[in-house]
Amino acid sequence: MxxxxxxxxxxxxxxxxxxxxxxxxxxxxxxxxxxxxxxxxxxxxxxxxxxxxxxxxxxxxxxxxxxxxxxxxxxxxxxxxxxxxxxxxxxxxxxxxxxxxxxxxxxxxxxxxxxxxxxxxxxxxxxxxxxxxxxxxxxxxxxxxxxxxxxxxxxxxxxxxxxxxxxxxxxxxxIEPVSCAYHTIERAEIHPGTCVAILGLGSIGLILLQLAKMAGAYPLIAIDLIPQKLELAKKLGADIVLNPKEVDLTEEIKNITNGYGVEVCIEAVGKKGTYEQAIDLVGIGGRAILMGFCPQGTTISLDTWSMMLKEITIKLSRENPFTFEKAITTIESGKVNxxxxxxxxxxxxxxxxxxxxxxxxxxxxxxxxxxx
Ligand SMILES: [Zn+2]
Ligand SMILES: [Zn+2]
Incomplete structure (x- = not known):
């Protein structure tokens, strides 16, 4: 040996x-x-x-x-x-x-x-x-x-x-994945009453959901194609769950937000389609935070007219600068399960x-x- x-x-x-x-x-x-x-x-x-x-x-x-x-x-x-x-x-x-x-x-x-x-x-x-x-x-x-x-x-x-x-x-x-999600929530600038949608409910999406809740998001909308994930999201604090297989997502978000779109949409999938969707769901003055990692070489198309009229902000988020300590605290508090x-x-x-x-x-x- x-x-x-x-x-x-x-x-x-x-x-x-x-x-x-x-x-x-x-x-x-x-x-x-x-x-x-x-x-x-x-x-x-x-x-x-x-x-x-x-x-x-x-x-x-x-x-x-x-x-x-x-x-x-x-x-x-x-x-x-x-x-x-x-x-x-x-x-x-x-x-x-x-x-x-x-x-x-x-x-x-x-x-x-x-x-x-x-x-x-x-x-x-x-x-x-x-x-x-x-x-x-x-x-x-x-x-x-x-x-x-x-x-x-x-x-x-x-x-x-x-x-x-x-x-x-x-x-x-x-704690490491919570620390990465914590950085995303910081970049999203969520305040009490901010309307937030989480696109993709893998483990990171479900952590983002709970951190957004802790930050005061309302209404908190969870989106995924898998019914079991939506069920879990409900248990972990989502106010509304949406399955794009069952509803027209754009229409449904319009209904929920009186036609304005969400203030923050966080993408936690890492695919061309969901990147584009996250940017599309954001309303006037809103923020799209793209956190899922797309395979190298992925490109997306954007409707510049709509983006300009809404004057949205697009931010990317990766890794966990200075968030490890806080991530531990969120779990210690019992608020992130x-x-x-x-x-x-x-x-x-x-x-x-x-x-x-x-x-x-x-x-x-x-x-x-x-x-x-
Ligand atoms: Zn990791
Ligand atoms: Zn260096």
Whole structure:
């Protein structure tokens, strides 16, 4: 048995030997390595060795993200995500700290934690302007370095967040997606009484829905093609649910809003048609927030006349700058129910099944967690 080479690859792609703050215990562990679209291999790895400013985490749960799905199918190029295969995917995880480097002061062995997986270089222009999630050489645990579909994962201590006592490990694995949705809600500028439509009720859409509710949205309109998702949206706070298979969406939105259109429409699908629809549903002075990731090369067509007359704002939203702490608070408060979104839990050995469940049973699949 030998350590997997990618565990020794430095951030600059060269090989280096980690500083060792504790002797490697030499345990042989399991991890799901991603090689190419559609392929995982469960392999043995040695326990990751931590540097003085890092912690080692025993992973409890790791969620499958929409971006993981896109990477898995090849719709989002691995190179854009900074993936050099083989790598252990998984960036939405929780776990227990089992080792801390000698320079780590605020995290202790036994702490229940989650990790903000993305970090910038701190030196490029976007980083220095404060756009920390737009770094030109962004690193992501779970893409550019080994992530959470494994028994153990290491992380720099400044990326680690302790979970409040009333937040479970299952919930902890959903903090990263909540932090991304939180950023979207910030960009949407939702106030008490703002009329909001959420287009697409996957796990992110259902989180957006709850955050919009928390921000005071009314009426809050949830839109999806799958009746089970609309049912769940109702339970989680939607005032009105609409299925475009059953109603004329444009007409229905007009009826609800006295002909004006919604003030905010958030797109959480990532398709040409829904991008166009989100922009179309926005009323005078409204905002379309596009959050779903379309496959590379997707173009959309826009009715410039209508956009100009309505003087709408279109914003894109990605990643989670400075929102991790707040995301934890929303779950701690009990106002964002992420437990209701967990539809499946699979073991590491069943990871392929986990990825395939989105295609196999879309009506039942919301959030899939892997429990290594
Ligand atoms: Zn994610
Ligand atoms: Zn940077």
């Amino acid at each position: 030998h350590a997997h080479p990618s565990l020794e690859e430095g951030s600059n792609g060269k090989l280096y030997i980690d500083d060792v703050s504790k002797p490697n215990l030499g345990l042989i562990l399991h991890a799901a390595f991603w090689y190419k679209p559609g392929e995982f291999k469960i392999e043995d790895v040695e326990k990751p060795q931590i540097k003085p400013n890092e912690v080692l985490i025993r992973i409890k749960y790791c969620g499958i993200c929409g971006t993981d799905l896109h990477a898995f199918t090849g719709e989002i190029p691995a190179s854009w995500l900074g993936i050099i295969p083989p790598v252990i995917l998984g960036h939405e995880f929780s776990g227990e700290v089992v080792e801390v480097g000698k320079d780590v002061t605020e995290i202790e062995v036994g702490d229940k934690v989650t990790v903000d997986p993305m970090y910038g270089c701190g030196r490029c222009v976007p980083c220095r302007r404060g756009d920390i999630k737009q770094c030109l050489v962004m690193k992501t645990i779970g893409y550019s370095e080994n992530g959470g579909f494994a028994e153990y994962c290491k992380a720099r201590c400044d990326l680690v967040y302790k979970l409040p006592t009333n937040v479970s490990f299952e919930e902890g694995a959903l 992420v437990k209701a979104l967990i539809s499946h839990v699979f073991s590491l050995e069943e990871i392929l099944e986990g990825f395939e469940s989105f295609k196999k049973e879309p009506e039942k699949t919301v959030k899939v967690l892997i429990k290594p």
